[in-house]
Amino acid sequence: xxxxxxxxxxxxxxxxxxxxxxxxxxxxxxxxxxxxxxxxxxxxxxxxxxxxxxxxxxxxxxxxxxxxxxxxxxxxxxxxxxxxxxxxxxxxxxxxxxxxxxxxxxxxxxxxxxxxxxxxxxxxxxxxxxxxxxxxxxxxxxxxxxxxxxxxxxxxxxxxxxxxxxxxxxxxxxxxxxxxxxxxxxxxxxxxxxxxxxxxxxxxxxxxxxxxxxxxxxxxxxxxxxxxxxxxxxxxxxxxxxxxxxxxxxxxxxxxxxxxxxxxxxxxxxxxxxxxxxxxxxxxxxxxxxxxxxxxxxxxxxxxxxxxxxxxxxxxxxxxxxxxxxxxxxxxxxxxxxxxxxxxxxxxxxxxxxxxxxxxxxxxxxxxxxxxxxxxxxxxxxxxxxxxxxxxxxxxxxxxxxxxxxxxxxxxxxxxxxxxxxxxxxxxxxxxxxxxxxxxxxxxxxxxxxxxxx
Ligand SMILES: Cc1cc2nc3c(=O)[nH]c(=O)nc-3n(C[C@H](O)[C@H](O)[C@H](O)COP(=O)(O)OP(=O)(O)OC[C@H]3O[C@@H](n4cnc5c(N)ncnc54)[C@H](O)[C@@H]3O)c2cc1C
Numbered sequence: 112x113x114x115x116x117x118x119x120x121x122x123x124x125x126x127x128x129x130x131x132x133x134x135x136x137x138x139x140x141x142x143x144x145x146x147x148x149x150x151x152x153x154x155x156x157x158x159x160x161x162x163x164x165x166x167x168x169x170x171x172x173x174x175x176x177x178x179x180x181x182x183x184x185x186x187x188x189x190x191x192x193x194x195x196x197x198x199x200x201x202x203x204x205x206x207x208x209x210x211x212x213x214x215x216x217x218x219x220x221x222x223x224x225x226x227x228x229x230x231x232x233x234x235x236x237x238x239x240x241x242x243x244x245x246x247x248x249x250x251x252x253x254x255x256x257x258x259x260x261x262x263x264x265x266x267x268x269x270x271x272x273x274x275x276x277x278x279x280x281x282x283x284x285x286x287x288x289x290x291x292x293x294x295x296x297x298x299x300x301x302x303x304x305x306x307x308x309x310x311x312x313x314x315x316x317x318x319x320x321x322x323x324x325x326x327x328x329x330x331x332x333x334x335x336x337x338x339x340x341x342x343x344x345x346x347x348x349x350x351x352x353x354x355x356x357x358x359x360x361x362x363x364x365x366x367x368x369x370x371x372x373x374x375x376x377x378x379x380x381x382x383x384x385x386x387x388x389x390x391x392x393x394x395x396x397x398x399x400x401x402x403x404x405x406x407x408x409x410x411x412x413x414x415x416x417x418x419x420x421x422x423x424x425x426x427x428x429x430x431x432x433x434x435x436x437x438x439x440x441x442x443x444x445x446x447x448x449x450x451x452x453x454x455x456x457x458x459x460x461x462x463x464x465x466x467x468x469x470x471x472x473x474x475x476x477x478x479x480x481x482x483x484x485x486x487x488x489x490x491x492x493x494x495x496x497x498x499x500x501x502x503x504x505x506x507x508x509x510x511x512x513x514x515x516x517x518x519x520x521x522x523x524x525x526x527x528x529x530x531x532x533x534x535x536x537x538x539x540x541x542x543x544x545x546x547x548x549x550x551x552x553x554x555x556x557x558x559x560x561x562x563x564x565x
Contacts (some may be wrong), residue, residue: 143165145350148176152350159542161211167312168312182493185405190202191285208536231289234405238283274475276410330517371502379461381488386483390430399474408420417439421433465482520537
């Protein structure tokens with residue numbers, strides 16, 4: 112309780128200093144400033160603070176996260192990846208870092224207890240793909256040391272999972288501790304608590320309206336509340352992690368960024384089975400439904416038919432609320448500020464309904480179409496690089512060299528959450544000019560680093 116009051120006082124004081132107090136820039140010169148308190152900026156700030164740095168994390172929203180790529184209570188977190196092993200590393204490294212964060216938060220927590228179960232749900236992760244991926248998939252499962260079961264024909268699918276798949280489809284299920292979903296909202300809160308516990312600061316309602324370099328430091332104009340002008344603070348080193356706004360914010364400081372990082376609209380739709388019908392399902396059916404999520408379905412044979420889906424939460428009727436979206440349903444954006452409130456089209460709702468209903472059929476859940484109810488839906492945004500691999504790299508100086516005083520975290524697309532704390536660790540290491548010797552760490556750092564940016 113005491114600690115909470117102390118934190119609140121600190122935040123108020125800091126907010127006062129930032130919002131009203133500093134006409135003299137040198138009075139507000141910081142060692143490290145992180146811009147953006149979503150998953151990436153918060154992870155970087157926590158990693159920096161836990162390395163002994165004094166950090167100021169600036170977030171334009173209030174302490175309750177209401178918009179941004181990290182919005183929501185569930186993202187798929189998984190160890191298995193057909194293809195590159197770097198995604199597997201990013202997930203397992205993040206799990207380790209979350210455990211480290213929680214252990215730290217629970218030290219002398221005076222009754223407050225932080226739990227890994229609040230961040231990760233451990234559940235089966237299902238993958239559906241076309242049969243021709245089988246050999247490649249098996250090779251990666253062995254390399255990535257995943258616990259799994261796999262059915263590549265309809266008979267085995269019934270035997271193993273009691274589900275119905277067509278001949279041309281293979282279904283794999285992953286069973287690993289802390290694979291299932293990760294909760295971005297709660298993780299952000301935990302990370303902010305970790306930053307503050309280390310004596311660093313998180314400032315909300317602190318929007319950077321302009322960023323520039325002056326000599327050996329950076330200057331940031333912060334918008335005052337109620338649009339009453341702005342004030343300026345300085346920092347020796349910065350991390351820019353403003354999600355879809357990153358390229359815009361970097362502006363002339365990194366002019367090529369706007370063509371490298373592309374914000375895209377994605378829509379999410381939520382459904383639930385009519386509560387009466389859901390509670391009348393046999394226990395085995397309810398269990399099959401639960402085990403069927405989260406799922407990544409790329410078995411349709413077209414990218415447009417692919418979807419991801421998961422149980423976002425259980426509602427007050429104890430009915431699962433199922434979220435569905437499609438990474439290849441994304442579309443370009445005209446106005447980044449307005450896109451968040453864009454309504455879903457009839458076609459988007461239909462696409463979501465059909466894919467959810469057909470998947471429930473595949474799980475042998477016997478309901479009628481009218482039993483599946485639309486709950487809500489919204490537009491969100493993530494930013495993409497051309498290869499869809501994120502960037503965590505030092506900025507580029509005018510002579511084309513890496514500038515380790517500014518780290519950019521961008522293009523996190525639909526894969527950022529599960530690797531968030533590993534990305535944060537790499538951002539922190541770049542800024543502090545540190546490196547780990549582990550070979551996977553080096554592969555990942557190279558793959559998302561300066562050479563790609565270049
Ligand atoms: C629909 C969807 C589904 C996804 N599914 C998965 C999944 O299943 N698994 C997975 O691993 N990942 C998934 N992701 C990806 C993951 O959620 C993102 O990669 C991650 O949340 C990106 O975090 P971020 O911090 O980069 O961006 P954001 O969360 O957008 O954070 C940026 C922050 O910066 C703040 N900000 C912006 N401009 C300024 C400014 N000028 N001054 C101060 N603050 C500013 C914003 O308010 C925001 O809080 C999904 C993403 C989406 C959108």
